[in-house]
Amino acid sequence: MRLSSVDDAAWASPWRRRRVGEKAALSLGLVLTALVAPPWPGTVLVSLVALAAILGPARIRPTVLTRVMTPPLVFILIGAASVAVGLGAPAADSRLLWQWGPLSLSHEGLARCAALTGHGIAGALALMVLATTTPMVDLITSCRRLRIPDPLLEVASLTYRLLWVLLTTAIGIRQAQAARLCDAAPLRRRIEATGDAVGAVLVRSWDQARRLEEGLAGRGYESSLTTLPLDRPASTRFLAASATALAGIWALVWLTVRHG
Amino acid sequence: MAEALVLRATGLHAGYLGQEVLRGAGLELPTGCRLALLGANGSGKTTLLRCLSGAHRPSSGTVEVAGNRLGSGRGALREHRRRVQLVLQDPDDQLFSADVSQDVSFGPMNLGLPPDEVRARVRESLALLGVSHLAERPTHQLSYGERKRVATAGAVAMRPEVLLLDEPTAGLDPAGVHEMLAALERLIAQGTTVVLATHDVDLALAWGEQAAVVLDGTVRQGPVTDILADQTLLAAARLHRPWPLELAARLGLGVAPRHLDDIVTALTTPH
Amino acid sequence: MAEALVLRATGLHAGYLGQEVLRGAGLELPTGCRLALLGANGSGKTTLLRCLSGAHRPSSGTVEVAGNRLGSGRGALREHRRRVQLVLQDPDDQLFSADVSQDVSFGPMNLGLPPDEVRARVRESLALLGVSHLAERPTHQLSYGERKRVATAGAVAMRPEVLLLDEPTAGLDPAGVHEMLAALERLIAQGTTVVLATHDVDLALAWGEQAAVVLDGTVRQGPVTDILADQTLLAAARLHRPWPLELAARLGLGVAPRHLDDIVTALTTPH
């Protein structure tokens, strides 16, 4: 079942064979830079570096990235727009552009809106460096090194496995309901049908848990679900390139702030 | 063809996430014809069924039921779905109500029929599928074969003109297969046109009048004994010749037997 | 029997929630014998497999591997599971990891093997099942047939002496069936004794040396051509005679053919 473009991309990415720690270092370094650096030029530079990494060596198709970025963009734009608009009496020192009743728009508001949009887009792109190159299970497996207790990691990776099984069921049921003309029914019946679908998926989830437990018992499952540790070669070149990119961003930020 | 077509698809292109699975597939289904649909896993068989039923919108091409073309409008899709019903392989992805009667009543209720009419349809569909005795049972307690027949009853309760079945006999024991095929006979006798998608070439030969093979995104259709005797086509579709045709060819019988009986007749009748 | 038995069960009684499914079932599996296990849905076929593998504790009766009786202790059970592995019909009931290699590594890791040895076993099992190319793929993107072979690889990685397979070919297309059977040939060549539970009497006849039918909580076992020619037994078990035996009987051939080739030989060889 293929339902998540990010997940598909992560499994297919040539960067999948890189160490999770190295990718996480680059991605989180960019995320923190996106948060801390001034919007101009910091967030723009972070966005460019993240885009270059994702579309370049990580070889994610632009259409996939567009699809992936749409939901966070919607949130960022709505949030930023509401920050831009002032409510109630505007601050004394603000340069107003427009006012209507209690609502107002000022230069300061627009600047905050632009900054927020910059931070948001840069942050989301920086996070996608990790998300589009690293399958969830790799991330969970590598968390063993952080000394997170095994049972928690096992529950998390089983959750990942089971969610595809349940999503397949949920989608199948919703389509079966649509095929039997659920969409045309009155609202009341549509709500009832949604309740049935959720209930059926819940029952299925319990059933699947029981069946998987029996299946695993046969494979020798007693108390832990230990599998091979990930075997990924370290790459000093990758780390060096990441460090250079981050240092470059900060150097340019410093130059701009000093001369701007 | 001279017969009236109940369903016709032409030039279908369709796929998922940018990958094209169907590349110009077409199908002609005469009213009352038993069509066996064959194709390897991943050949696009299920995608074709989903396009025919209106569950998947092809990127180009047309689907018509009894001359009415399936458009993009909501009303047209609704009308199409009422006439063409698809039952998928795994019943667990289709059954959603707490008990059997309720599940089967789902479609008729959505048609806005009065309760008495709905009850009558539920009774009728369960009887046609031979599962009247399960009416009051919770769906998740049924056996796999029972769940498959209940899922089919849910589609039958819509009184479709065309019933598309994806692997209706897969995973059933011989008795279950027999009961499912008997149920299909009752539906066909009532005037429903049935398309049966299967991996089982022997079943396709014994059951079908026509066969269609999905291969490289297109469809090859014809009389079942022609299609299933075409070695080149079958090899390309990763299928093999059904045993009656294979045996007839090996023995040089010069007939196209569809059942064991045909073989016995051919061998015991003096030339 | 004179041959060495790798697995023997006697007088098994077992069931769920007070309902007894097996009532004195027994089975004798000679080393290297291909045994086809038949039985209708609900006959207790899967319960028998689960008892044999140690996954279900029978209320009475014994199970032995190579003369060692399966006791109730944890150590004995662990030892038994190392030697006898069961692959269930639905691969989603056994695959717990999203990554194919990691899933297959679970059994060997449980045996406490060093990582290099585990990796070697994973490679070997995937190669035996013909799915080495899937090693890096996520479980949820695989087709049903691929998942089935990966689940089997997970059992094979334990290097069991006996491999019990519940419906390994159900739901696969002809090419998938072919690949699964080819994989079983490689395992058998390596010395694994395979029990194949199936609904498909034709497959049982063509593949098995012995057949066992689960009926009324007990097991009837014998050479495959004897068991599958026994009309009374087959009717009681809701099975039918495989077509080669049926055809031979109808034509009065006086032989027990197992394949199409046998029929052709019988018909074309002058008496």
Place this chain on the structure above:
Amino acid sequence: MHIAEGFLSPAQCAIWYAASAPFVVHGARAVIAESRKSPENKLLLAAAGAFTFVLSAIKLPSVTGSSSHPTGTGMGAILFRPPVMAFLGSVVLLFQALLLAHGGITTLGANVFSMAIAGPWAGYGVYMLCRKARLPWYAGVFGAMFFADLVTYCVTSLQLAIAYPDAGSGLLGSLAKFLGIFAVTQVPLAVMEGLLGVLVFRFLSRV
């Protein structure tokens, strides 16, 4: 609504992480204790987590024309209790951030606080109150789902308001803006989620 990556300052991210940590650690302890009790519990907990993820992906019948999804926080709280939900909810939010780009890593603490802690506890509190008051079961379920959904969105609005106080009217003005945008459109959805909860529990009582 998940707060997107890059939306909160490092200080605010840290504060919300710190606020969520005790609850999540408490939940993680509960999960470890449960999974030590029997190996089967691990699978049941994972199934619960997967269900929570799938629930949040199911489209609710559209009233306004826009598509919307349940938060599922109330149902999780009733079915699995708030401590366990704090952990499972965090896992689900991490999955949503990385699989669907809903939310983020630095904002995970804030999102966990609203969706895996505040919502479930509010819902569970209402559920227990209704049971103490001997109200019929469906009132408790409806209340739990309704309030869990609404509280989740109010907390998210508060988090955004604290991060971006209005230049003129300060925190309250900003809160009014965010509540206006998110919470008010959320009321019909909260009602819908409450109804959904009642239907699902009725379904469960029949199987």
